[in-house]
Amino acid sequence: MRIGLLGFGVVGRGVYDIVASKPDIEVVKVCCLEEVSLPDAVVTKDFNDILTDDTIDTVVEAMGGVHPAYEFVRAAMEAGKHIVTSNKALVASCYDELLPLAKEKGLKFRCTAAVGGGIGWLSEVERSRRVQTIYQVGGIMNGTCNYILDNMTRLGLDYNDVLKEAQALGYAEANPSTDVDGIDTWHKVILSSNIAFGVSLNRDQVPVAGISAISAADVENFKAHGYVCKLISTGKHLDGKYSVYVHPTLVKSNALEANVPMNYNLITLVGDTSGRMSFYGQGAGRYPTAYNVVQDLVDLLEGRGFYSTYGESVDVDNSEALTWYVRGSWPGAADETWGDAVIVKNVSVDEMHAWRKENPGVFIAAIAE
Ligand SMILES: NC(=O)c1ccc[n+]([C@@H]2O[C@H](COP(=O)([O-])OP(=O)(O)OC[C@H]3O[C@@H](n4cnc5c(N)ncnc54)[C@H](OP(=O)(O)O)[C@@H]3O)[C@@H](O)[C@H]2O)c1
Numbered sequence: 045m046r047i048g049l050l051g052f053g054v055v056g057r058g059v060y061d062i063v064a065s066k067p068d069i070e071v072v073k074v075c076c077l078e079e080v081s082l083p084d085a086v087v088t089k090d091f092n093d094i095l096t097d098d099t100i101d102t103v104v105e106a107m108g109g110v111h112p113a114y115e116f117v118r119a120a121m122e123a124g125k126h127i128v129t130s131n132k133a134l135v136a137s138c139y140d141e142l143l144p145l146a147k148e149k150g151l152k153f154r155c156t157a158a159v160g161g162g163i164g165w166l167s168e169v170e171r172s173r174r175v176q177t178i179y180q181v182g183g184i185m186n187g188t189c190n191y192i193l194d195n196m197t198r199l200g201l202d203y204n205d206v207l208k209e210a211q212a213l214g215y216a217e218a219n220p221s222t223d224v225d226g227i228d229t230w231h232k233v234i235l236s237s238n239i240a241f242g243v244s245l246n247r248d249q250v251p252v253a254g255i256s257a258i259s260a261a262d263v264e265n266f267k268a269h270g271y272v273c274k275l276i277s278t279g280k281h282l283d284g285k286y287s288v289y290v291h292p293t294l295v296k297s298n299a300l301e302a303n304v305p306m307n308y309n310l311i312t313l314v315g316d317t318s319g320r321m322s323f324y325g326q327g328a329g330r331y332p333t334a335y336n337v338v339q340d341l342v343d344l345l346e347g348r349g350f351y352s353t354y355g356e357s358v359d360v361d362n363s364e365a366l367t368w369y370v371r372g373s374w375p376g377a378a379d380e381t382w383g384d385a386v387i388v389k390n391v392s393v394d395e396m397h398a399w400r401k402e403n404p405g406v407f408i409a410a411i412a413e
Pocket of ligand 1: 051053054056075076077089107109112131132158327329330333
């Protein structure tokens with residue numbers, strides 16, 4: 045297998061290092077913007093050097109972002125090259141274009157590292173689907189948010205102080221919005237649901253609320269009532285309906301999710317045969333993530349293509365009614381008061397997210413049953 049590697053950052057460099065010990069996989073060219081010198085591969089700033097090299101059969105995309113990753117991956121596929129990517133923003137956003145194209149061209153397309161970093165989550169979803177119907181996926185999918193919430197819970201610190209510390213330690217980006225506003229988790233639950241249920245979700249109908257409005261007083265409130273807050277994604281396929289959403293969620297302090305520390309992930313599937321299965325591990329990092337990229341390359345060598353057949357576009361129905369913790373001027377009746385927040389019951393996911401959108405600065409969290 046002869047590889048053109050796009051991106052030589054955290055993940056790309058890790059892939060290069062691991063592949064060095066695999067005789068049947070060779071990184072032939074590396075495309076990146078910074079100056080690097082490599083003994084075994086040609087380094088270029090021009091993607092066309094990879095595109096026009098007919099000896100390259102597989103492109104590994106580890107650049108990130110939707111553009112120009114989408115244009116590069118699409119062009120590589122048009123040129124007949126297989127794709128392995130760690131880029132969840134790309135796959136979740138362009139699922140409807142990339143998957144049918146892979147099918148049309150008879151190409152292999154894998155993206156295991158896009159969800160859960162080093163956890164073999166998507167590849168296990170694939171195996172699981174062979175023998176059962178999966179009806180729920182989701183969980184803690186973002187290490188940055190978990191790091192912030194865990195430190196706020198354990199140390200009683202303010203959101204902004206923990207965020208600064210996470211940035212200093214490299215757990216959070218200088219611009220943390222993609223993580224703390226839940227967008228990263230949103231990409232991951234959309235991709236996981238598409239693969240688990242064999243559909244293409246209407247992304248615009250999947251609501252997301254992040255953690256950036258949480259305060260130390262909220263966390264004290266949760267503790268006083270025996271709860272811990274986590275950013276949790278949910279994708280369900282029940283009774284012919286798809287309900288998919290991302291928001292902070294209060295779990296009982298003895299729940300598995302409540303005890304996930306630092307920047308770890310805990311991702312769960314529920315199937316009609318297996319019941320609940322949860323996957324725990326490092327959701328990011330150079331070698332954990334590159335490990336799953338290389339696993340995909342080995343899968344390609346063994347002839348395994350995409351996880352599930354591409355399914356038609358489906359609508360999302362988030363009419364499910366939940367119980368919520370709300371800090372902000374909730375217009376309806378409250379069922380309980382917790383400090384300066386209220387508990388409201390029987391409010392649908394759609395209604396709560398729509399209200400939050402109109403009232404930036406409020407904090408909402410669903411309370412898990
Ligand atoms: N880091 C993780 O732990 C992790 C875990 C799971 C998934 N992922 C995903 O993996 C992907 C890569 O993440 P990363 O952390 O490795 O990112 P990164 O460290 O920022 O590396 C990105 C690399 O791509 C290069 N690049 C960006 N735009 C380019 C362009 N137009 N042409 C050529 N090269 C370009 C960058 O060059 P410059 O440095 O010169 O800009 C850099 O070498 C992302 O989609 C991310 O979401 C990452």
